[in-house]
Amino acid sequence: MELLIAGGCLEHGRNCFYVRGREVSFLVDAGIMKENPDTPYPELTKDQIQDAAYLFLTHCHSDHTGAVKWLYDQGFHGEVIASAPTFAWMKDAVPGRTLESMSVPGKKCKVDDHLKMTWGRSGHCIGSVWYLFRLDGRKILFTGDYQEHSGAYKCDRIRDLSADLALVDTAYGTESGTAGDYRKDFEGSMDRLVKTNRPYLFPVPSHGRGLDVLRALSEREIPIYMEDAIISECLETPDREFWLRKKFRGSFGNSEVHTMEELGQLMEETGGLSFLELPIGILVQDSQLIRQENRDLTAAVIKAGGRVVLTGKQDPASFSRDLLSRGDAVFWKISVHQNADEALKLKHKNRFRFMIPCHCRKKLDFKERDILTVRTGNLVKF
Template identity: 25%
Template sequence: MMLDLLGGFGEKGRTSLTVNSGNDRILLDVGIKAGASGAEYYPALDRPIGDINALFVSHAHEDHVGALSWLLSRGYVGPIFMTAETRDEAPATLAAYADPGDLSRFPLPVNRIEIFEPGDTIEIGNLTVRTGRSGHVVGGVWFAVDDGKSRAVYTADVVPDSNVFVMDTIPHCDLLVFDASYGADPVPGAARAREISQWVARHPQGCLLPTPLSGRSLELIAALPGSCAIHTGMRSSLEAQIGASAALLPGVSDLLRARLAGAADWTDADPLPSLPLLADDGMGEAGPSSRLLPRADDAGFPVLLTGHLPAGSPGDLLHRAGRADWVRMPTHPTLSGSVDIWEKAGRPEAIGHSCTTDLLKDLKSHIPSLRTQCRIGQRIAVPQGSKS
């Protein structure tokens, strides 16, 4: 079994790879790289599209599904496997990040989507694809691909110590392609949540919290010290996420449902509230936050950014100028989580995705089998015979 690395290796964004065994080839994720342009915006997919038997999408964030219309425009005609939640959220992501021309000609092809549940196993030729809950978003999954000789696990985005979501244990494998977004950051999610809560408490006259529509929004709502406001366009999605109780930790649904019921709806026509205001997306590239960031900046309204900021994005520019604060709300593994994933997978050879080279080097001292030189365009052989 071989892997082709197409995006997200040595960099953050456009996460994508293929798994190849004999005549069978599947594509795992097809993301874009926010802040990039031209060919660097899309996966480095050079081999014929017609060789791909199936596409599997882990979740609906832009760096995992944003290039779907681009892929379709290049001639992909096969099935698209995703969960129902990913299917429902993907159109908004494509509207924000797909090329408008590609999107108008190749919107989400609902009739070609094959829905599966986290935990399902899918057969594609001689490849067996096992899935599990990611702990990152409702409907998000990891993939374990087996050809009978070896097994590779691609975690996509995972959160082993989320305060909101459930992550299923990664199985033993021969090669682990895991979410290394934070490198060797040792600060756990609970500590960051307290830091964010304290920051919000210091701004009782209101503040802006840009956030992705799915995933981190629920983590923030759970962490906030009191009432909040949400952009009104987020409410139906947040209600649906909270309703997917199988993806959430015990008791969390009731907590989040109560907090969302008490949250004030806010529209673009309203004055800035004297509450923490959640608005999507997290970088200020699209959605309500693309309008709210400059408005908050002009008004001196405090801004707290809590996730990845691509160079040159509105959030990055505001932070670099000293006009927005930043505290990471972990929605990827911190150091203890990465080591735990690797150990539970049987300490296999490992490749980190969504991570720059310098951070990978820091992580290698904790995960000795980590291969830090893997880059886009490389083909990697999966070792045989060590899985159990």
């Protein structure tokens, strides 16, 4: 059996893997690499694309689904398989089969006469999953973007699984903090926030860390102002009990929730948020602060003595990164991936014959010889 790394190893973006078996070939993810416009799409030939019987998607983010339309343009005619929220939230609407209609987490199911599959929730966002495939007497695991310690999202922890090859999220590479460390810092910062009477602006991506921020604000009963898109993500998600942790669902609703129009009224009443009686949390779905209205809001928050709080990756040359380097924003990280230590721990809790760290730009220096360093374009036989 062969695995072609079509994207996502020793680079960031365009996650895409091509598995070739004796009878069946399939793809896992088809992402786009935004930061490199010369090579945005996975490295696949038309023949490979047209040979793929399936495209399994791990979650809706564009570094995993942004090239789906491009695949169709290249002649893809296989079946797309993904969770219902991934189908609902990926940029290009495509037909396909939902995982929820095939099996439940942890239970093996038959995709066709040759290919069997088990899936589980990966704790990264609503609808994010990992996959274990069985084909031609071999097993291959894809963790997808994976984090066991999210405060918002459920994760079916990968334990005691055996796989010939495991592709494991290691996006945070050599960063030293674990999810637990970041979580503790984040909660400590939130505990300090609650004692102030300042506005805190959280620019968050769509479908990701925003719900973790909401949970932390809700647990402390801090009034929240947020865009309709985030409100609907919380309240109108299909099967929210299935994807969201009970603790999150329990705390949501402790805070008063207001719209952005109401924030406008509050700004008029309080001299641009300068005379608040309580702290408030403002959430906008614009993690890099691209939209002018959010840049204006940033200025108002800073003027009122509040903080812009970034919780994840800032793109090079983005407004968010500028703010941070000027000292006008703070970074309270929320972990949605794993670092190298966490990936190694996952390996030790399972039986992987070989492991491939993925999603990291840098070459990582693992001592264990069954951890393979591969890059986009490489072919792995197993």
